[in-house]
Amino acid sequence: MLRFTLLRLRSLILALIVASLVIFAMIELVPGDPASFMLGINAREDTINALREELGLNQPMIQRYFSWITGMLTGDFGTSYTYRTPVAEIVVERLWVSLPLALYALTLTILIAFPAGIWAASRRGSLTDLSVMGATQLGIAVPNFWFAMLAVLIFAITWRIFPSGGFPGWDEGFWTAMHALTLPAVALALPQASILTRIMRSSLLDTLSEDYIRTARAKGLTRGQALRRHALRNALIPVLTIIGLQFSFLLAGAIIIENVFFLPGLGRLVFQAISQRDLIMVESVVMLLVFAVIVVNFLVELTYGLVDPQLRRAR
Amino acid sequence: MRNLILGLALTSIFVAAALISFLWTPFDVTKLDIPNKLQAPGGAHLFGTDQFGRDIFSMIMVGARTSIAVAIVAVGIGMVIGVPLGLAAAARRNSWLDEFIMRGNDLIFAFPSLVIAIMITAVYGASAFNAIVAIGIFNIPVFARVSRSAALSLWQRDYILSARVAGKGAVRISAEHILPNITNLLIVQGTIQFSLGILAEAALSYVGLGAQPPLPSWGRMLAESQTLVSLAPHLALFPGFAIVLTVLGLNLAGDGLRDLLDPKLRVART
Numbered sequence: 001m002l003r004f005t006l007l008r009l010r011s012l013i014l015a016l017i018v019a020s021l022v023i024f025a026m027i028e029l030v031p032g033d034p035a036s037f038m039l040g041i042n043a044r045e046d047t048i049n050a051l052r053e054e055l056g057l058n059q060p061m062i063q064r065y066f067s068w069i070t071g072m073l074t075g076d077f078g079t080s081y082t083y084r085t086p087v088a089e090i091v092v093e094r095l096w097v098s099l100p101l102a103l104y105a106l107t108l109t110i111l112i113a114f115p116a117g118i119w120a121a122s123r124r125g126s127l128t129d130l131s132v133m134g135a136t137q138l139g140i141a142v143p144n145f146w147f148a149m150l151a152v153l154i155f156a157i158t159w160r161i162f163p164s165g166g167f168p169g170w171d172e173g174f175w176t177a178m179h180a181l182t183l184p185a186v187a188l189a190l191p192q193a194s195i196l197t198r199i200m201r202s203s204l205l206d207t208l209s210e211d212y213i214r215t216a217r218a219k220g221l222t223r224g225q226a227l228r229r230h231a232l233r234n235a236l237i238p239v240l241t242i243i244g245l246q247f248s249f250l251l252a253g254a255i256i257i258e259n260v261f262f263l264p265g266l267g268r269l270v271f272q273a274i275s276q277r278d279l280i281m282v283e284s285v286v287m288l289l290v291f292a293v294i295v296v297n298f299l300v301e302l303t304y305g306l307v308d309p310q311l312r313r314a315r
Numbered sequence: 316m317r318n319l320i321l322g323l324a325l326t327s328i329f330v331a332a333a334l335i336s337f338l339w340t341p342f343d344v345t346k347l348d349i350p351n352k353l354q355a356p357g358g359a360h361l362f363g364t365d366q367f368g369r370d371i372f373s374m375i376m377v378g379a380r381t382s383i384a385v386a387i388v389a390v391g392i393g394m395v396i397g398v399p400l401g402l403a404a405a406a407r408r409n410s411w412l413d414e415f416i417m418r419g420n421d422l423i424f425a426f427p428s429l430v431i432a433i434m435i436t437a438v439y440g441a442s443a444f445n446a447i448v449a450i451g452i453f454n455i456p457v458f459a460r461v462s463r464s465a466a467l468s469l470w471q472r473d474y475i476l477s478a479r480v481a482g483k484g485a486v487r488i489s490a491e492h493i494l495p496n497i498t499n500l501l502i503v504q505g506t507i508q509f510s511l512g513i514l515a516e517a518a519l520s521y522v523g524l525g526a527q528p529p530l531p532s533w534g535r536m537l538a539e540s541q542t543l544v545s546l547a548p549h550l551a552l553f554p555g556f557a558i559v560l561t562v563l564g565l566n567l568a569g570d571g572l573r574d575l576l577d578p579k580l581r582v583a584r585t
Contacts, residue, residue, distance in 0.1 A: 011418065015425050022435075030438050141510075141562035143517050146537055146555040149544060159546045227435070252427030256518055258539075271522065274437040286434050293427045 004305045012298045019290045024065050027283045030212075033057060038081060038277045046179065051081075053159060055280070068283075071172040078285040082276045087284045090269065095166055098258070098265035102180050102250040108189035109196055109246060117200025117239075118192075122227055128314070139194025144253075148187035155183060165262040184261045190255060192246050199242050203235040237304070245301030248293040319571025325564025326438050329557065333379035342370035345529050353547045363549045365539070371549070374531040375557050381443060381532040382561065386512030388447045388504050395452020398501065400455070400495060403464030406485040407469060417463070420456035426575070429518065430451040443526040450515045454508050461504045465497040499576040503569055510565035517558050524555035533558050 013237045027156030030037045035051040050058075056064055071078060077087035140243065156164035170177050198282035208231050216226040262268070266285060273281035316466040341361070343350075348368030356363040362371035432449035439445050466489070469475060478488050518527040520534025528535070533554040540550030 010406075011421065015422050016419070018422055019426065026434060026438055031342050092333065113318065137566060139562060140561070141520075141559045141566060143514055143534075143555070143558055144536075145521055146551070146558065149541060150555070153544050153548060153551070210542065248427070252430050255429060256522060259522060270433065274433070279438075282434065282437070286430055289427055289430050294425045297425055 003053050005302060006299060007304070012294065013168065017292050018051075019294065020069060020287060022063075023283060023287050023290065024068065027279050030279070034279050037307060038279055039276070041127065043226070072284065072287065077251065077288075078280045080273075080278055080281045082273070082278045085142055085280055090281075091266065091285060091288060092194045094264060094266045094269050096170065097181075097263055098178055098251060100177075100252055101184055101258075101263065101265060102247060104181055104185040105179070105188035105192070105250050105254075106243070106247050108185055109192045110243065111194035112189065113196035113200055116197040117202060118227070118232070120197070121204035122224065126241065133199070134264075136194035136197050139190050142190065144187045144191055145260050146254050147190055148183065148257055149185060151183050152260070165260070167261075167274065168264050181263075184254070184257050184263060187260070188250055188257050192250065196239065196242060196246065200235070200239050203238045204231055207231040207235045241300055244303070248296040251296075252289050252293055316571065316573070319575060320569045322564045322567030322569070322571055324398075325560050327566055329379045329381060329471070329561045329564070330360050330403055332376045335382050336373075336376035336380055339377050340370075340373035342373045343532055343546070344373045344531055349369065353550075355547075356553075362553045363547070365536075365550055366543060366547075371536075371553050372519050374536060375533070378531045378533045378536060378554065379557065380559075381520075381526045381530055382513050385443055385447050385450065385516040386509050389512045389515075390508045392451030393458045393508060394501065394505065397455040397458025398462045398494075399458040401464075402466055402489040404459065404463045404582055405466035406489055407495070408467060408470070413463075416459060420459050423453060423456045426453075428584035429515070432515065432519060433522065433524060436519060441524040441527060443530070443532075446516055446519045446525045449519070450512050454512070458504065458509060462497055465491045465500050469493050469496055496501055499572075503576065504571045506565050506569035507570060510562045510569070513558065513562050513565070 027034060033052070034056055035048050036057060039048055039051060055069070059067075068078070074310060076090055077091065079085065080087050080090060081267060083090060116132050116136075118130045123129050130303035152164045155162045163180050167180050168176050202229070208227065210231075212229055213226050214231050217223070221229070249267075254265060255270060257263075258265040259271055265290065270285050271291075272278075273285065318426040346369070348364070350368065351360075351364050352366050352368040354360050354368075355362040356371075360370050360372065362375065364370055365374070400416050404413040407413050428450075431451070432446070435447045451455075468493070475488060475492055478492055483491070501537040516525055516532070517534035517537070521538045523535070523538065525534055526532040536554040537551060540547070540554070557580045
């Protein structure tokens with residue numbers, strides 16, 4: 001297990017280094033240079049030069065890369081050009097929206113997918129199974145931002161049960177905040193729940209055809225008992241992996257849903273920074289999102305290695 | 316089989332709409348007709364008109380062009396670069412080349428694709444071309460992985476061994492014997508990536524980073540309808556249905572193809 005962990009750790013670090021290089025290079029290669037890009041075409045020469053100085057663009061590229069990286073490692077993400085406040089402060093503030101939203105969506109995903117997947121698998125080939133599978137096909141095909149728009153139309157504008165957007169903040173009370181996050185979380189969860197339902201179902205069907213299930217049935221367990229006591233636990237391994245991947249996806253995927261609902265999260269921050277050409281902010285927030293995704297994937301692989309010894313050896 | 320037929324039927328409707336739109340659309344999508352704005356569906360305008368009086372039906376036809384073109388070229392990029400990489404990795408199994416290609420793949424996989432696609436289009440300008448590149452990059456590791464794993468099992472076969480004994484090199488064997496035998500798999504994967512590409516293009520256009528006006532695209536039609544959705548819901552409904560039906564069609568066709576090409580799965584999946 002130690003060897004496996006070290007190997008995975010090596011790829012994690014490698015992935016982070018390459019990711020940071022790619023993001024850094026993408027910003028470096030903007031048409032013109034970052035300073036004139038940020039200020040636009042009508043900027044005066046001396047303003048551009050002042051910004052160049054402020055951004056440290058007159059230093060060699062390698063030095064800039066290292067000061068960016070060491071800064072990020074020590075929690076200094078630079079100062080936002082438009083907000084004139086440290087990026088780290090803004091990010092932490094926005095995380096209080098994005099993180100709960102992702103967790104909320106993940107909870108909904110699991111609450112929908114587990115019963116639906118188990119139900120479909122235990123009644124394989126029945127009308128129930130067919131309808132669940134049909135619904136998941138539809139769930140995968142629906143763009144979540146379109147679903148979000150329709151949800152706003154129905155639940156916010158017509159029925160007025162949920163707010164159509166915005167976020168009151170956690171100071172207004174837990175339930176008020178959760179109420180505002182409900183429609184976005186549902187919109188985020190829908191496609192993920194469809195994917196997870198299909199995986200839950202097929203994973204259960206795989207384990208249900210194993211010999212030990214036949215043995216359990218032969219011992220006198222009903223189909224339901226065999227499913228609950230033996231099949232479910234074994235079927236969960238691939239399902240848990242997907243859940244881990246989905247969490248990072250929900251965190252990064254909220255980027256569009258946050259825009260539909262005008263939620264002050266990380267996704268909306270990226271878009272605002274893009275439209276304001278605040279490259280320092282874009283660079284740091286994107287790196288942070290990539291970091292989160294890569295680390296979550298790493299943790300998922302570690303857990304997978306923990307539960308599945310074969311995988312450890314294969315690597 | 317049922318899935319395949321339904322899926323192909325759905326997909327062909329939109330492909331046909333896209334092709335026909337080159338020759339004919341019921342109305343001109345670039346011409347504004349303010350007096351007839353926001354008309355409800357029915358009458359002369361089958362799907363109604365938008366806030367500028369443009370015919371929604373015609374816009375969906377032309378939008379199909381954008382979506383399908385972006386997704387197809389993005390799949391093409393993935394295949395043209397990814398498949399040779401996968402074949403090379405399989406031919407030189409466990410070599411530094413294999414290691415290098417597969418690690419590179421893992422890396423791209425680890426990137427949150429949407430975030431990077433947004434960053435690419437934001438920094439280099441929003442256009443259909445940049446959207447294609449941004450989506451296409453993330454198709455490369457998918458095809459590399461699929462073709463490598465399929466090719467690896469083929470390399471163990473006897474007929475490959477005899478080809479090697481006959482003196483054929485790795486490149487020739489890959490091109491003449493491996494590639495034709497993994498085409499089925501690549502088609503199935505291509506269909507899936509195609510549908511993901513449609514969704515990705517819609518998402519990018521929705522946030523204004525895909526095809527630019529006046530070229531209609533389904534995602535941007537949805538974005539433009541957002542402020543008017545309570546006034547004229549049909550503006551949001553039709554482009555959304557177009558996306559859903561195309562993606563659904565492609566997914567069903569992909570599933571159907573897989574079942575058809577792999578009889579083992581046909582039993583297991585039902």
